[in-house]
Amino acid sequence: MVETAQDYELWYSPDWCDWRWRIHGCTDSNIWQGFYLAHSVFTALLFVLGAWLCYKKVYQALWKQKLSLLNVVDGGLKPRPVEALIFGTTIHILGRFIHTTKILVGEYPTHALGEFSHEWPWEFLLWGGNLFVIGIIYSVPKTYLNNRGSVSNTFTISKVRLPSPQAINVIYTVLALVPGILLPLFAILDGHMRDAGQYANAVIFNRLHYYQWLFCCVLPLVILVYFGTKMVSILNANMEDVQDAGQNAHLKASIRRVVINIMAIAILTACFAVVVGSYATWRVQIHTTRWLSVTFAFLWIFTSPLLLAPIYVVSAFNVIMSERIATHPSAASLWPKAKPMKGVSTTMDITATAARPLESTLSRPFIQSRVPGTEGPTMGSFQNDCE
Secondary structure (H helix, E strand, O other), rough: OOOOHHHHHHOOOOOOOOOOOOOOOOOOOHHHHHHHHHHHHHHHHHHHHHOOOOHHHHHHHHHHHOOOOOEOOEEEEOOHHHHEEEEEHHHHHHHHHHHHHHHHHHOOHHHHHHHHHHHHHHHHHHHHHHHHHHHHHHOOOEEEOOOOOOOOOOOOOEOOOOOOOHHHHHHHHHHHHHHHHHHHHHHHHHHHHHOOOOHHHHHHHHHHHHHHHHHHHHHHHHHHHHHHHHHHHHHHHOHHOOOOOOHHHHHHHHHHHHHHHHHHHHHHHHHHHHHHHHHHHHEEEEEEEOOHHHHHHHHHHHHHHHHHHHHHHHHHHHHHHHHHHHHHHHHHOOOOOOOOOOOOOOOOOOOHHOHHHHHHOOOOOOOEEOOOOOOOHHHHHHHHOOO
């Protein structure tokens, strides 16, 4: 249904609330207030965990060591994927907490301010998520072993088509920088038009805003699923090349954590794509159909904290275990065990083997560094970059 002039009063109808910014003075307002109260409590707790992770993984591990979240390698932007994700999403969680808590108390004095308050936290989620996607692209091995023959130690080297650093810059510009300008602009114009009583124009900017968000969800989702699946499948297929049983177990645990991160971000992005695309197209029907409104409100409000929570928990566990092992080496026994591989030495240095992909005669070569002259996606650097 296309909105008409008579429909614009539904922005302020007592029969329903636009739960993005209004949860008082309408039917079912107690539901939206309950959602917002639960969200504020949950995000307050999640922010504490995220802030602790930022202190450990960003401040202590990077900034205190004069390292950066973002590096430029061969002209291309190369982020630390997990650290960038945690940093951006922690600010997102804080912003969402501020917004929902303010709406619980009362509406913003202007719609333009309310739309901006609703929008800016999602921009940090977009920033962190896209840097994670870019980091996954860099983590995919450029070459790997494939088509193993029946004779021991026979193999072929396969190549993966990866975008150049300059192409990755273009991808990032399309994914984050341009939307980072247009999305807040459309949101503020939507609110300003409602403040000015120009409801037809408000609907236009509202739809432009959320169709832009749909694009910002679908494109990175495709990229993440493609490169993330390829990276994990290559690492799993070449697991036996890690000849130290302890390192093998550690790498398996690292891969599991990366799979959790990729799945959580992919599900979050897919859910939000469905929600914003539907909202842009059928805003009135969603708000005026009770079960649809409750469903979409729940997804809109709770999807990001519910799916970021496992990422934070897994990252916190990794930080705690790493610190425990550093101070008490015997604690390494708490990592998942792996049985030693028959007839294979367990004393080889994983990083040294991975760094010489075409030289080792003791095992099959694994992967070749993505960026010459830098720490590429070898086994060791995969663990450093993606844990």
